[in-house]
Amino acid sequence: MSRLIVSHVSKRFGGLQALHDVSLETEGEILGLIGPNGAGKTTLFNIISGFLKPTEGEVRYGDHVIHHYRPHQIVGLGVARTFQIVKPFSDLSVLDNVLTGVGAPIYPRMRAFWRRYRQRVSVRAAEEILELTGLTLFADARADSLPIGLQRRLEIARALATGPSLLLLDEPAAGLVSQEADELADLIRAIHAAGKSIVVIEHNMTFAMGLCQRIIALDQGEVIAEGEPAAVRANEQVINVYLGRRRDHA
Ligand SMILES: Nc1ncnc2c1ncn2[C@@H]1O[C@H](COP(=O)(O)OP(=O)(O)OP(=O)(O)O)[C@@H](O)[C@H]1O
């Protein structure tokens, strides 16, 4: 496990300041990232995972300064992410979707990868991940035939397949009914207990409060509160900005 250190990161899209001077550190915890629509949460994940370059600032993971790395290099260092809009290989089976992740860091060149990715050891690793994520029964189903709750689990399974030490989850509970969300929280706790650091973006305050050991709240690209869940929830700025605006939208 390594420490993630985001230092003074800003990101502009033309005239839009999506992130402004954001700093955070995390290692070994379940850290929640909350904030209203457009706060910059996904942009921060995109920067940590190498999909976007920051306009200013630095991102470190362990001994590496990673904000100039490409996404696959960052995966290779043990940082995996899921997407807010799930992105499975829709015409592949659930098992094959996970196998693509198991193979990725081992066989970066696609031809070698396709020839070898069904080796027994990869299949066994993928099956263990399906077991952990509760997808064993659906191993042979086409990914796009799964209901959204299971597609979100598959998204996590594919990220786990790359062998991460840090897992970034972008709204994994979005669209789930409350029982599904509770089960998902149990899964995330189990992944954390297995020795992984987790950062989870979440809109639902109750879900975040029940799951996270620490929470950082963003608004308009800036950190407005940080601390234990109860303290963040009681923070006046969070109540005004985040909860107030959410109520307006409800
Ligand atoms: N690639 C991009 N090009 C231009 N603007 C972008 C891009 N990505 C994000 N933005 C803008 O940056 C701001 C932050 O967006 P971001 O997706 O990070 O918010 P978010 O906190 O994840 O919101 P949500 O809760 O809706 O997912 C928004 O105003 C968004 O429109």
Ligand SMILES: [Mg+2]
């Ligand atoms: Mg987002």
